[in-house]
Amino acid sequence: MNVVDIIEKKRDGGELTQSEIEYMIYEYINGIIPDYQMSAFLMAVYFKGMTDEEVYNLTKTMISSGDMVDLSLINGFKVDKHSTGGVGDKVTLIIGPILASLGYKFPKLSGRGLGHTGGTIDKIESFKGFDTSLTINDFIKKVNEIGISISGQTKNLVLADKLLYALRDVTGTVPSIPLIASSIMSKKLALGADLIMLDVKVGSGAFMKNIDDARKLSITMVNIGKRFGKNVIAMITSMNSPLGCKIGNSLEAMEAIEFLKGNSSADLKEICYEAVAHALMIHENISKEESVRRIDEVIKSGKALNKFYELIKSQHGDINSLTLAKKHVLKSKEEGYIKNIDAKTMGIISMRLGAGRNKLGDTIDHSVGINLLKKPGDYVKAGEDLVEVYYNLELRDDITNSIYSAYTFANTKYCDKLILDIIK
Numbered sequence: 208m209n210v211v212d213i214i215e216k217k218r219d220g221g222e223l224t225q226s227e228i229e230y231m232i233y234e235y236i237n238g239i240i241p242d243y244q245m246s247a248f249l250m251a252v253y254f255k256g257m258t259d260e261e262v263y264n265l266t267k268t269m270i271s272s273g274d275m276v277d278l279s280l281i282n283g284f285k286v287d288k289h290s291t292g293g294v295g296d297k298v299t300l301i302i303g304p305i306l307a308s309l310g311y312k313f314p315k316l317s318g319r320g321l322g323h324t325g326g327t328i329d330k331i332e333s334f335k336g337f338d339t340s341l342t343i344n345d346f347i348k349k350v351n352e353i354g355i356s357i358s359g360q361t362k363n364l365v366l367a368d369k370l371l372y373a374l375r376d377v378t379g380t381v382p383s384i385p386l387i388a389s390s391i392m393s394k395k396l397a398l399g400a401d402l403i404m405l406d407v408k409v410g411s412g413a414f415m416k417n418i419d420d421a422r423k424l425s426i427t428m429v430n431i432g433k434r435f436g437k438n439v440i441a442m443i444t445s446m447n448s449p450l451g452c453k454i455g456n457s458l459e460a461m462e463a464i465e466f467l468k469g470n471s472s473a474d475l476k477e478i479c480y481e482a483v484a485h486a487l488m489i490h491e492n493i494s495k496e497e498s499v500r501r502i503d504e505v506i507k508s509g510k511a512l513n514k515f516y517e518l519i520k521s522q523h524g525d526i527n528s529l530t531l532a533k534k535h536v537l538k539s540k541e542e543g544y545i546k547n548i549d550a551k552t553m554g555i556i557s558m559r560l561g562a563g564r565n566k567l568g569d570t571i572d573h574s575v576g577i578n579l580l581k582k583p584g585d586y587v588k589a590g591e592d593l594v595e596v597y598y599n600l601e602l603r604d605d606i607t608n609s610i611y612s613a614y615t616f617a618n619t620k621y622c623d624k625l626i627l628d629i630i631k
């Protein structure tokens with residue numbers, strides 16, 4: 208087999224065989240195919256796409272490039288969740304404890320934030336001492352003990368994805384449906400939960416900019432799951448505006464706690480309830496109303512909040528350690544209904560404040576970020592408090608100007624639909 212022939216075949220729109228895909232992946236992870244040839248191959252995939260058969264074979268090959276985690280050692284119904292990446296997305300920190308307090312198992316291996324999107328590991332590390340480098344044995348032990356654990360991905364889980372993602376990140380080949388689908392599904396399938404919940408984000412702050420692409424990505428991932436005999440459900444949700452009110456690591460951890468105390472913005476509640484309700488409906492065959500009643504019950508009784516605290520303690524985090532940087536309040540310069548708060552702009556500002564990283568390995572500041580005092584659909588008067596900015600370095604004019612530029616106003620109330628489709 209010849210690497211140039213395979214690149215050319217894909218470049219010309221041909222369908223690769225399983226052995227050609229295996230050759231590309233294994234020879235790359237073994238250091239035989241260099242980055243420049245793999246980059247050309249990824250770009251060919253970006254432009255020519257892949258058939259369902261190719262995506263399935265790519266996913267299978269990527270899974271076998273590293274370790275699998277044997278979740279059969281965990282008793283009970285195991286739910287895994289993945290978001291394709293958004294701004295203000297703290298859903299994992301909320302639905303994990305809710306599911307665990309309802310008797311489900313939530314073994315979650317998560318990633319760090321990159322670029323304008325946040326990552327669960329960074330958010331939960333806002334609690335000082337929280338250990339996100341558990342061994343797989345410890346991870347499984349904790350899930351068996353308290354129903355939930357959140358840890359970083361192990362070094363060898365889907366090794367090919369680690370190498371390919373880093374290369375895609377610097378070659379403009381991240382937003383490709385077959386590459387995203389195989390990257391996400393290989394990690395989910397290597398873990399092997401009973402139910403995989405996918406939150407596919409669409410809009411300015413997401414990789415998928417339009418609903419048609421988000422639907423294609425969702426269908427591709429659900430179909431891969433089905434071929435592996437797994438229950439997969441994909442929610443397509445809007446990421447035009449940030450999710451919830453808070454963006455930044457400690458701020459988002461605080462918002463998750465507030466949610467579990469029963470206080471939440473409507474958008475965050477809609478997504479969290481929808482996700483948990485689907486798990487309950489699928490596993491217990493109960494109605495949506497009954498599922499919602501059960502979620503309400505664990506929130507009102509404090510069980511879900513206690514589960515969150517139990518999680519923090521079990522991984523040696525200090526519950527009282529969340530800190531925030533200096534605060535500056537920006538007042539609205541306009542009057543009207545907020546139509547949209549651009550998610551990507553807010554994600555980039557949060558990163559520039561220090562909450563995110565430009566490249567892997569950058570250090571981040573957990574105490575900085577943004578708190579949206581008004582959300583889309585709210586009426587605001589000129590001079591009214593609009594947004595709190597938490598910062599440690601100098602708060603420069605270009606940052607405050609960018610924040611203002613993220614807002615669009617309208618004369619009448621307008622609300623973006625949040626859950627756009629569910630693919631099963």
Ligand code: URA
Binds near residue numbers: 372
């Ligand atoms: N998240 C992933 O895990 N992989 C991608 O390719 C994109 C988002």
